[in-house]
Amino acid sequence: MRDIFNQELQQLGSDLESMASQVATAIERAAESLRHSDIVIAEQVIDADERINDLQRDIDDLCVMLLARQQPVAGDLRNVISALRMAQTLERQGDLARHVAAIARGRYPEPPVPEPILGLILQMADLAVQAGQNVAQLVSSRDLELAAAIQAGDAELDALHRRSFQMILDPAHDMSRQQVIDAVLMGRFLERFGDHSTSVARRVAYLVSGASMPGTHDAQDADALH
Amino acid sequence: MRDIFNQELQQLGSDLESMASQVATAIERAAESLRHSDIVIAEQVIDADERINDLQRDIDDLCVMLLARQQPVAGDLRNVISALRMAQTLERQGDLARHVAAIARGRYPEPPVPEPILGLILQMADLAVQAGQNVAQLVSSRDLELAAAIQAGDAELDALHRRSFQMILDPAHDMSRQQVIDAVLMGRFLERFGDHSTSVARRVAYLVSGASMPGTHDAQDADALH
Numbered sequence: 289m290r291d292i293f294n295q296e297l298q299q300l301g302s303d304l305e306s307m308a309s310q311v312a313t314a315i316e317r318a319a320e321s322l323r324h325s326d327i328v329i330a331e332q333v334i335d336a337d338e339r340i341n342d343l344q345r346d347i348d349d350l351c352v353m354l355l356a357r358q359q360p361v362a363g364d365l366r367n368v369i370s371a372l373r374m375a376q377t378l379e380r381q382g383d384l385a386r387h388v389a390a391i392a393r394g395r396y397p398e399p400p401v402p403e404p405i406l407g408l409i410l411q412m413a414d415l416a417v418q419a420g421q422n423v424a425q426l427v428s429s430r431d432l433e434l435a436a437a438i439q440a441g442d443a444e445l446d447a448l449h450r451r452s453f454q455m456i457l458d459p460a461h462d463m464s465r466q467q468v469i470d471a472v473l474m475g476r477f478l479e480r481f482g483d484h485s486t487s488v489a490r491r492v493a494y495l496v497s498g499a500s501m502p503g504t505h506d507a508q509d510a511d512a513l514h
Numbered sequence: 515m516r517d518i519f520n521q522e523l524q525q526l527g528s529d530l531e532s533m534a535s536q537v538a539t540a541i542e543r544a545a546e547s548l549r550h551s552d553i554v555i556a557e558q559v560i561d562a563d564e565r566i567n568d569l570q571r572d573i574d575d576l577c578v579m580l581l582a583r584q585q586p587v588a589g590d591l592r593n594v595i596s597a598l599r600m601a602q603t604l605e606r607q608g609d610l611a612r613h614v615a616a617i618a619r620g621r622y623p624e625p626p627v628p629e630p631i632l633g634l635i636l637q638m639a640d641l642a643v644q645a646g647q648n649v650a651q652l653v654s655s656r657d658l659e660l661a662a663a664i665q666a667g668d669a670e671l672d673a674l675h676r677r678s679f680q681m682i683l684d685p686a687h688d689m690s691r692q693q694v695i696d697a698v699l700m701g702r703f704l705e706r707f708g709d710h711s712t713s714v715a716r717r718v719a720y721l722v723s724g725a726s727m728p729g730t731h732d733a734q735d736a737d738a739l740h
Contacts, residue, residue: 352591356587362582369581369598376599456691457695465689468691469694
Protein backbone atom coordinates (compact mmCIF):
# COMPACT_ATOMS: atom_id res chain seq x y z
CA MET A 289 0.00 0.00 0.00
CA ARG A 290 2.73 2.42 1.02
CA ASP A 291 4.70 1.43 -2.09
CA ILE A 292 1.84 2.27 -4.38
CA PHE A 293 1.33 5.48 -2.49
CA ASN A 294 4.94 6.47 -2.94
CA GLN A 295 4.74 5.65 -6.62
CA GLU A 296 1.66 7.80 -6.96
CA LEU A 297 3.26 10.67 -5.07
CA GLN A 298 6.22 10.41 -7.42
CA GLN A 299 3.90 10.46 -10.40
CA LEU A 300 2.28 13.57 -8.96
CA GLY A 301 5.67 15.25 -8.57
CA SER A 302 6.75 14.42 -12.08
CA ASP A 303 3.42 15.59 -13.55
CA LEU A 304 3.84 18.90 -11.73
CA GLU A 305 7.41 19.25 -13.00
CA SER A 306 6.27 18.56 -16.52
CA MET A 307 3.46 21.12 -16.19
CA ALA A 308 5.80 23.78 -14.83
CA SER A 309 8.28 23.14 -17.60
CA GLN A 310 5.56 23.42 -20.26
CA VAL A 311 4.41 26.71 -18.73
CA ALA A 312 8.01 27.97 -18.83
CA THR A 313 8.21 27.06 -22.52
CA ALA A 314 4.87 28.75 -23.17
CA ILE A 315 5.91 32.08 -21.70
CA GLU A 316 9.33 31.90 -23.41
CA ARG A 317 7.63 31.42 -26.76
CA ALA A 318 5.03 34.08 -26.02
CA ALA A 319 7.84 36.56 -25.34
CA GLU A 320 9.60 35.49 -28.52
CA SER A 321 6.45 35.86 -30.61
CA LEU A 322 6.11 39.37 -29.26
CA ARG A 323 9.76 40.30 -29.76
CA HIS A 324 9.96 39.07 -33.35
CA SER A 325 6.30 39.36 -34.36
CA ASP A 326 6.49 35.64 -35.05
CA ILE A 327 3.06 34.24 -35.79
CA VAL A 328 4.23 30.61 -36.05
CA ILE A 329 5.59 30.66 -32.52
CA ALA A 330 2.49 32.49 -31.29
CA GLU A 331 0.34 29.69 -32.71
CA GLN A 332 2.52 27.10 -30.99
CA VAL A 333 1.84 28.71 -27.62
CA ILE A 334 -1.88 28.81 -28.27
CA ASP A 335 -2.02 25.18 -29.42
CA ALA A 336 0.19 23.91 -26.59
CA ASP A 337 -2.09 25.35 -23.92
CA GLU A 338 -4.48 22.45 -24.39
CA ARG A 339 -1.76 20.06 -23.19
CA ILE A 340 -1.17 22.16 -20.09
CA ASN A 341 -4.90 22.03 -19.37
CA ASP A 342 -4.89 18.26 -19.85
CA LEU A 343 -2.05 17.92 -17.38
CA GLN A 344 -4.00 19.87 -14.81
CA ARG A 345 -6.90 17.51 -15.27
CA ASP A 346 -4.58 14.52 -14.76
CA ILE A 347 -3.09 16.03 -11.62
CA ASP A 348 -6.53 16.83 -10.25
CA ASP A 349 -7.71 13.30 -10.83
CA LEU A 350 -4.58 11.83 -9.28
CA CYS A 351 -4.90 14.06 -6.20
CA VAL A 352 -8.55 13.20 -5.63
CA MET A 353 -7.77 9.52 -6.11
CA LEU A 354 -4.87 9.75 -3.65
CA LEU A 355 -7.02 11.50 -1.07
CA ALA A 356 -9.80 8.95 -1.42
CA ARG A 357 -7.74 5.78 -1.47
CA GLN A 358 -4.69 6.62 0.60
CA GLN A 359 -6.16 9.07 3.06
CA PRO A 360 -2.83 10.79 3.60
CA VAL A 361 -2.10 12.78 6.73
CA ALA A 362 0.48 15.34 7.84
CA GLY A 363 3.22 16.00 5.28
CA ASP A 364 1.71 13.75 2.63
CA LEU A 365 -1.65 15.47 2.88
CA ARG A 366 0.07 18.84 2.64
CA ASN A 367 1.87 17.63 -0.47
CA VAL A 368 -1.29 16.51 -2.19
CA ILE A 369 -3.25 19.68 -1.39
CA SER A 370 -0.35 21.83 -2.52
CA ALA A 371 -0.13 19.89 -5.77
CA LEU A 372 -3.84 20.50 -6.39
CA ARG A 373 -3.31 24.20 -5.98
CA MET A 374 -0.05 24.52 -7.82
CA ALA A 375 -1.60 22.75 -10.80
CA GLN A 376 -4.43 25.26 -10.75
CA THR A 377 -1.96 28.15 -10.64
CA LEU A 378 0.16 26.72 -13.44
CA GLU A 379 -2.95 26.25 -15.55
CA ARG A 380 -3.73 29.97 -15.15
CA GLN A 381 -0.17 30.83 -16.12
CA GLY A 382 -0.59 28.81 -19.29
CA ASP A 383 -3.73 30.83 -20.08
CA LEU A 384 -1.86 34.09 -19.51
CA ALA A 385 1.00 33.05 -21.81
CA ARG A 386 -1.61 32.14 -24.40
CA HIS A 387 -3.27 35.56 -24.07
CA VAL A 388 0.05 37.32 -24.68
CA ALA A 389 0.70 35.15 -27.74
CA ALA A 390 -2.83 35.86 -28.98
CA ILE A 391 -2.12 39.60 -28.94
CA ALA A 392 1.12 39.04 -30.89
CA ARG A 393 -0.82 36.95 -33.38
CA GLY A 394 -3.71 39.39 -33.60
CA ARG A 395 -1.50 42.31 -34.63
CA TYR A 396 0.82 40.37 -36.93
CA PRO A 397 2.91 41.41 -38.87
CA GLU A 398 3.18 44.60 -36.82
CA PRO A 399 4.35 44.59 -33.21
CA PRO A 400 1.23 45.26 -31.10
CA VAL A 401 2.63 48.39 -29.47
CA PRO A 402 5.22 50.94 -30.61
CA GLU A 403 8.51 51.77 -28.94
CA PRO A 404 9.29 52.65 -26.23
CA ILE A 405 6.25 50.85 -24.77
CA LEU A 406 7.25 47.69 -26.62
CA GLY A 407 10.66 47.76 -24.95
CA LEU A 408 9.05 47.99 -21.55
CA ILE A 409 6.58 45.20 -22.28
CA LEU A 410 9.48 43.04 -23.50
CA GLN A 411 11.34 43.75 -20.26
CA MET A 412 8.24 42.59 -18.38
CA ALA A 413 8.05 39.53 -20.63
CA ASP A 414 11.71 38.72 -19.89
CA LEU A 415 11.01 38.85 -16.17
CA ALA A 416 8.01 36.59 -16.67
CA VAL A 417 10.20 34.17 -18.63
CA GLN A 418 12.76 34.18 -15.84
CA ALA A 419 9.95 33.54 -13.34
CA GLY A 420 8.65 30.65 -15.42
CA GLN A 421 12.09 29.06 -15.61
CA ASN A 422 12.70 29.57 -11.91
CA VAL A 423 9.36 28.01 -11.04
CA ALA A 424 10.06 24.99 -13.22
CA GLN A 425 13.42 24.53 -11.52
CA LEU A 426 11.95 25.16 -8.07
CA VAL A 427 9.23 22.55 -8.51
CA SER A 428 11.87 19.89 -9.16
CA SER A 429 14.71 21.10 -6.91
CA ARG A 430 12.73 22.72 -4.05
CA ASP A 431 15.70 25.04 -3.66
CA LEU A 432 14.51 27.88 -1.47
CA GLU A 433 16.99 30.36 -2.94
CA LEU A 434 15.00 30.12 -6.14
CA ALA A 435 11.82 30.90 -4.21
CA ALA A 436 13.42 34.11 -2.96
CA ALA A 437 14.60 35.01 -6.47
CA ILE A 438 11.07 34.53 -7.79
CA GLN A 439 9.65 36.91 -5.20
CA ALA A 440 12.33 39.52 -5.96
CA GLY A 441 11.66 39.22 -9.69
CA ASP A 442 7.96 39.73 -9.08
CA ALA A 443 8.61 42.99 -7.25
CA GLU A 444 10.57 44.18 -10.30
CA LEU A 445 7.75 43.10 -12.58
CA ASP A 446 5.26 45.07 -10.48
CA ALA A 447 7.46 48.16 -10.69
CA LEU A 448 7.64 47.86 -14.48
CA HIS A 449 3.88 47.40 -14.58
CA ARG A 450 3.42 50.67 -12.73
CA ARG A 451 5.81 52.33 -15.14
CA SER A 452 3.86 50.97 -18.10
CA PHE A 453 0.84 53.04 -17.03
CA GLN A 454 2.99 56.16 -16.81
CA MET A 455 4.38 55.53 -20.27
CA ILE A 456 0.96 54.87 -21.76
CA LEU A 457 -0.31 58.11 -20.24
CA ASP A 458 2.62 60.14 -21.58
CA PRO A 459 1.28 62.07 -24.60
CA ALA A 460 4.79 62.14 -26.04
CA HIS A 461 4.25 58.49 -26.98
CA ASP A 462 2.09 58.28 -30.03
CA MET A 463 -0.35 55.37 -29.67
CA SER A 464 -3.62 54.35 -31.23
CA ARG A 465 -6.45 53.21 -28.99
CA GLN A 466 -5.89 49.64 -30.09
CA GLN A 467 -2.30 49.97 -28.98
CA VAL A 468 -3.37 51.37 -25.63
CA ILE A 469 -5.77 48.43 -25.18
CA ASP A 470 -3.06 45.92 -26.11
CA ALA A 471 -0.48 47.54 -23.84
CA VAL A 472 -2.88 47.54 -20.87
CA LEU A 473 -3.87 43.91 -21.41
CA MET A 474 -0.33 42.65 -21.96
CA GLY A 475 0.86 44.52 -18.88
CA ARG A 476 -1.93 42.98 -16.85
CA PHE A 477 -1.31 39.45 -18.17
CA LEU A 478 2.42 39.60 -17.49
CA GLU A 479 1.95 41.10 -14.04
CA ARG A 480 -0.50 38.33 -13.16
CA PHE A 481 1.92 35.73 -14.51
CA GLY A 482 4.45 37.06 -12.01
CA ASP A 483 1.90 36.99 -9.16
CA HIS A 484 1.16 33.35 -9.87
CA SER A 485 4.87 32.48 -9.94
CA THR A 486 5.20 34.01 -6.49
CA SER A 487 2.24 31.98 -5.34
CA VAL A 488 3.94 28.74 -6.43
CA ALA A 489 7.17 29.87 -4.78
CA ARG A 490 5.31 30.47 -1.52
CA ARG A 491 3.67 27.08 -1.63
CA VAL A 492 6.96 25.28 -2.22
CA ALA A 493 8.61 27.28 0.57
CA TYR A 494 5.75 26.26 2.82
CA LEU A 495 6.12 22.61 1.89
CA VAL A 496 9.86 22.61 2.44
CA SER A 497 9.98 24.61 5.63
CA GLY A 498 6.58 23.61 6.98
CA ALA A 499 7.05 26.66 9.13
CA SER A 500 4.86 29.42 7.88
CA MET A 501 1.58 29.28 6.06
CA PRO A 502 1.79 30.91 2.67
CA GLY A 503 -0.57 33.79 1.94
CA THR A 504 -3.86 32.08 1.27
CA HIS A 505 -4.46 34.35 -1.69
CA ASP A 506 -3.33 32.14 -4.44
CA ALA A 507 -1.82 34.99 -6.30
CA GLN A 508 -1.82 38.21 -4.39
CA ASP A 509 -3.27 40.91 -6.49
CA ALA A 510 -3.46 43.68 -4.00
CA ASP A 511 -3.03 46.60 -6.27
CA ALA A 512 -3.99 46.04 -9.84
CA LEU A 513 -4.11 49.68 -10.78
CA HIS A 514 -0.99 51.38 -9.55
CA MET B 515 -17.00 10.98 15.29
CA ARG B 516 -19.59 11.14 12.52
CA ASP B 517 -21.48 13.73 14.55
CA ILE B 518 -18.47 15.99 14.77
CA PHE B 519 -17.83 15.42 11.11
CA ASN B 520 -21.36 16.45 10.22
CA GLN B 521 -21.06 19.52 12.39
CA GLU B 522 -17.84 20.45 10.68
CA LEU B 523 -19.33 19.91 7.24
CA GLN B 524 -22.20 22.16 8.26
CA GLN B 525 -19.74 24.78 9.44
CA LEU B 526 -18.00 24.52 6.11
CA GLY B 527 -21.29 25.01 4.26
CA SER B 528 -22.25 28.02 6.32
CA ASP B 529 -18.80 29.60 5.94
CA LEU B 530 -19.08 29.21 2.18
CA GLU B 531 -22.57 30.74 2.19
CA SER B 532 -21.31 33.64 4.21
CA MET B 533 -18.38 34.15 1.87
CA ALA B 534 -20.60 34.04 -1.23
CA SER B 535 -22.99 36.52 0.32
CA GLN B 536 -20.14 38.90 1.21
CA VAL B 537 -18.86 38.68 -2.36
CA ALA B 538 -22.37 39.48 -3.65
CA THR B 539 -22.46 42.55 -1.39
CA ALA B 540 -18.99 43.58 -2.57
CA ILE B 541 -19.89 43.56 -6.25
CA GLU B 542 -23.23 45.27 -5.57
CA ARG B 543 -21.43 48.07 -3.78
CA ALA B 544 -18.69 48.24 -6.40
CA ALA B 545 -21.36 48.74 -9.07
CA GLU B 546 -23.06 51.38 -6.93
CA SER B 547 -19.80 53.25 -6.32
CA LEU B 548 -19.29 53.31 -10.08
CA ARG B 549 -22.86 54.35 -10.89
CA HIS B 550 -22.97 57.22 -8.38
CA SER B 551 -19.25 58.04 -8.12
CA ASP B 552 -19.66 57.27 -4.43
CA ILE B 553 -16.30 57.20 -2.71
CA VAL B 554 -17.67 56.11 0.69
CA ILE B 555 -19.19 52.97 -0.77
CA ALA B 556 -16.03 52.34 -2.80
CA GLU B 557 -14.00 52.44 0.43
CA GLN B 558 -16.42 50.00 2.05
CA VAL B 559 -15.79 47.47 -0.70
CA ILE B 560 -12.05 47.88 -0.38
CA ASP B 561 -12.09 47.53 3.41
CA ALA B 562 -14.49 44.59 3.42
CA ASP B 563 -12.24 42.53 1.15
CA GLU B 564 -10.01 41.70 4.10
CA ARG B 565 -12.93 39.86 5.74
CA ILE B 566 -13.52 37.84 2.59
CA ASN B 567 -9.84 36.89 2.60
CA ASP B 568 -10.08 35.89 6.26
CA LEU B 569 -13.03 33.66 5.50
CA GLN B 570 -11.08 31.91 2.80
CA ARG B 571 -8.31 31.25 5.28
CA ASP B 572 -10.85 29.79 7.72
CA ILE B 573 -12.37 27.59 5.07
CA ASP B 574 -8.94 26.40 3.96
CA ASP B 575 -7.96 25.49 7.49
CA LEU B 576 -11.25 23.72 8.10
CA CYS B 577 -10.92 21.71 4.89
CA VAL B 578 -7.37 20.62 5.61
CA MET B 579 -8.37 19.71 9.16
CA LEU B 580 -11.35 17.72 7.87
CA LEU B 581 -9.20 15.87 5.36
CA ALA B 582 -6.56 15.05 7.97
CA ARG B 583 -8.83 14.01 10.82
CA GLN B 584 -11.91 12.62 9.13
CA GLN B 585 -10.37 11.20 5.98
CA PRO B 586 -13.61 11.56 4.06
CA VAL B 587 -14.35 9.47 0.99
CA ALA B 588 -16.80 9.60 -1.90
CA GLY B 589 -19.37 12.38 -1.66
CA ASP B 590 -17.91 13.87 1.50
CA LEU B 591 -14.46 14.08 -0.04
CA ARG B 592 -15.95 15.70 -3.11
CA ASN B 593 -17.70 18.22 -0.89
CA VAL B 594 -14.54 19.18 0.93
CA ILE B 595 -12.43 19.52 -2.21
CA SER B 596 -15.13 21.58 -3.88
CA ALA B 597 -15.33 23.84 -0.85
CA LEU B 598 -11.56 24.42 -1.03
CA ARG B 599 -11.88 25.47 -4.63
CA MET B 600 -15.03 27.50 -4.34
CA ALA B 601 -13.45 29.47 -1.51
CA GLN B 602 -10.48 30.19 -3.72
CA THR B 603 -12.76 31.35 -6.54
CA LEU B 604 -14.85 33.54 -4.22
CA GLU B 605 -11.68 35.11 -2.85
CA ARG B 606 -10.69 36.09 -6.41
CA GLN B 607 -14.13 37.54 -6.99
CA GLY B 608 -13.72 39.67 -3.88
CA ASP B 609 -10.43 40.98 -5.31
CA LEU B 610 -12.09 41.82 -8.61
CA ALA B 611 -14.92 43.71 -6.89
CA ARG B 612 -12.27 45.59 -4.95
CA HIS B 613 -10.41 46.48 -8.15
CA VAL B 614 -13.58 47.92 -9.69
CA ALA B 615 -14.23 49.96 -6.54
CA ALA B 616 -10.61 51.16 -6.57
CA ILE B 617 -11.10 52.58 -10.07
CA ALA B 618 -14.27 54.39 -8.94
CA ARG B 619 -12.36 55.76 -5.96
CA GLY B 620 -9.31 56.72 -8.01
CA ARG B 621 -11.30 58.90 -10.40
CA TYR B 622 -13.65 60.43 -7.82
CA PRO B 623 -15.56 62.74 -8.13
CA GLU B 624 -15.72 62.09 -11.88
CA PRO B 625 -17.05 58.85 -13.30
CA PRO B 626 -13.99 56.95 -14.59
CA VAL B 627 -15.26 56.73 -18.15
CA PRO B 628 -17.61 58.92 -20.19
CA GLU B 629 -20.92 57.91 -21.71
CA PRO B 630 -21.76 55.80 -23.62
CA ILE B 631 -18.90 53.57 -22.38
CA LEU B 632 -20.02 54.14 -18.80
CA GLY B 633 -23.48 52.84 -19.65
CA LEU B 634 -22.00 49.68 -21.11
CA ILE B 635 -19.69 49.13 -18.15
CA LEU B 636 -22.66 49.61 -15.81
CA GLN B 637 -24.61 47.01 -17.78
CA MET B 638 -21.68 44.65 -17.32
CA ALA B 639 -21.59 45.53 -13.61
CA ASP B 640 -25.31 44.78 -13.31
CA LEU B 641 -24.78 41.35 -14.84
CA ALA B 642 -21.90 40.76 -12.43
CA VAL B 643 -24.15 41.79 -9.52
CA GLN B 644 -26.82 39.39 -10.74
CA ALA B 645 -24.18 36.66 -10.97
CA GLY B 646 -22.97 37.38 -7.45
CA GLN B 647 -26.50 37.17 -6.06
CA ASN B 648 -27.24 34.00 -7.97
CA VAL B 649 -24.03 32.39 -6.74
CA ALA B 650 -24.84 33.30 -3.13
CA GLN B 651 -28.30 31.78 -3.51
CA LEU B 652 -26.94 28.74 -5.33
CA VAL B 653 -24.37 27.97 -2.65
CA SER B 654 -27.13 27.73 -0.06
CA SER B 655 -29.99 26.31 -2.17
CA ARG B 656 -28.04 24.17 -4.66
CA ASP B 657 -30.86 24.86 -7.08
CA LEU B 658 -29.60 23.86 -10.50
CA GLU B 659 -31.84 26.31 -12.32
CA LEU B 660 -29.73 29.04 -10.79
CA ALA B 661 -26.60 27.36 -12.11
CA ALA B 662 -28.04 27.52 -15.62
CA ALA B 663 -29.02 31.18 -15.15
CA ILE B 664 -25.47 32.00 -14.06
CA GLN B 665 -24.01 30.42 -17.18
CA ALA B 666 -26.48 32.29 -19.42
CA GLY B 667 -25.67 35.57 -17.69
CA ASP B 668 -21.98 34.96 -18.22
CA ALA B 669 -22.50 34.56 -21.96
CA GLU B 670 -24.24 37.95 -21.97
CA LEU B 671 -21.41 39.46 -19.98
CA ASP B 672 -18.88 38.12 -22.49
CA ALA B 673 -20.87 39.64 -25.36
CA LEU B 674 -20.91 43.03 -23.64
CA HIS B 675 -17.18 42.71 -23.01
CA ARG B 676 -16.60 42.20 -26.73
CA ARG B 677 -18.78 45.23 -27.44
CA SER B 678 -16.79 47.30 -24.96
CA PHE B 679 -13.69 46.93 -27.15
CA GLN B 680 -15.65 48.06 -30.22
CA MET B 681 -16.93 51.10 -28.35
CA ILE B 682 -13.50 52.01 -27.03
CA LEU B 683 -12.09 51.75 -30.55
CA ASP B 684 -14.82 53.95 -32.02
CA PRO B 685 -13.24 57.39 -32.60
CA ALA B 686 -16.69 58.97 -32.25
CA HIS B 687 -16.33 58.41 -28.50
CA ASP B 688 -14.07 61.01 -27.05
CA MET B 689 -11.84 59.41 -24.39
CA SER B 690 -8.57 60.25 -22.72
CA ARG B 691 -5.93 57.56 -22.42
CA GLN B 692 -6.65 57.24 -18.71
CA GLN B 693 -10.26 56.57 -19.60
CA VAL B 694 -9.25 53.94 -22.14
CA ILE B 695 -7.06 52.27 -19.50
CA ASP B 696 -9.88 52.32 -16.94
CA ALA B 697 -12.45 51.02 -19.41
CA VAL B 698 -10.18 48.14 -20.46
CA LEU B 699 -9.40 47.18 -16.88
CA MET B 700 -12.99 47.43 -15.64
CA GLY B 701 -14.17 45.38 -18.59
CA ARG B 702 -11.58 42.74 -17.84
CA PHE B 703 -12.37 42.63 -14.09
CA LEU B 704 -16.10 42.32 -14.66
CA GLU B 705 -15.69 39.69 -17.34
CA ARG B 706 -13.45 37.65 -15.02
CA PHE B 707 -15.97 38.06 -12.21
CA GLY B 708 -18.52 36.40 -14.50
CA ASP B 709 -16.10 33.60 -15.42
CA HIS B 710 -15.57 32.82 -11.76
CA SER B 711 -19.32 32.79 -11.09
CA THR B 712 -19.70 30.22 -13.83
CA SER B 713 -16.92 28.20 -12.28
CA VAL B 714 -18.78 28.07 -8.94
CA ALA B 715 -22.01 27.19 -10.76
CA ARG B 716 -20.26 24.29 -12.48
CA ARG B 717 -18.84 23.01 -9.24
CA VAL B 718 -22.20 23.06 -7.50
CA ALA B 719 -23.83 21.36 -10.48
CA TYR B 720 -21.15 18.71 -10.28
CA LEU B 721 -21.73 18.21 -6.56
CA VAL B 722 -25.48 17.94 -6.93
CA SER B 723 -25.61 15.78 -10.00
CA GLY B 724 -22.35 13.94 -9.48
CA ALA B 725 -22.72 13.18 -13.14
CA SER B 726 -20.29 15.21 -15.11
CA MET B 727 -16.95 16.63 -14.17
CA PRO B 728 -16.87 20.38 -14.34
CA GLY B 729 -14.34 22.01 -16.64
CA THR B 730 -11.10 21.77 -14.74
CA HIS B 731 -10.26 25.32 -15.62
CA ASP B 732 -11.40 27.06 -12.57
CA ALA B 733 -12.66 29.96 -14.51
CA GLN B 734 -12.54 29.44 -18.23
CA ASP B 735 -10.83 32.32 -19.85
CA ALA B 736 -10.57 31.04 -23.35
CA ASP B 737 -10.73 34.28 -25.21
CA ALA B 738 -9.63 37.30 -23.29
CA LEU B 739 -9.27 39.51 -26.29
CA HIS B 740 -12.31 39.11 -28.46
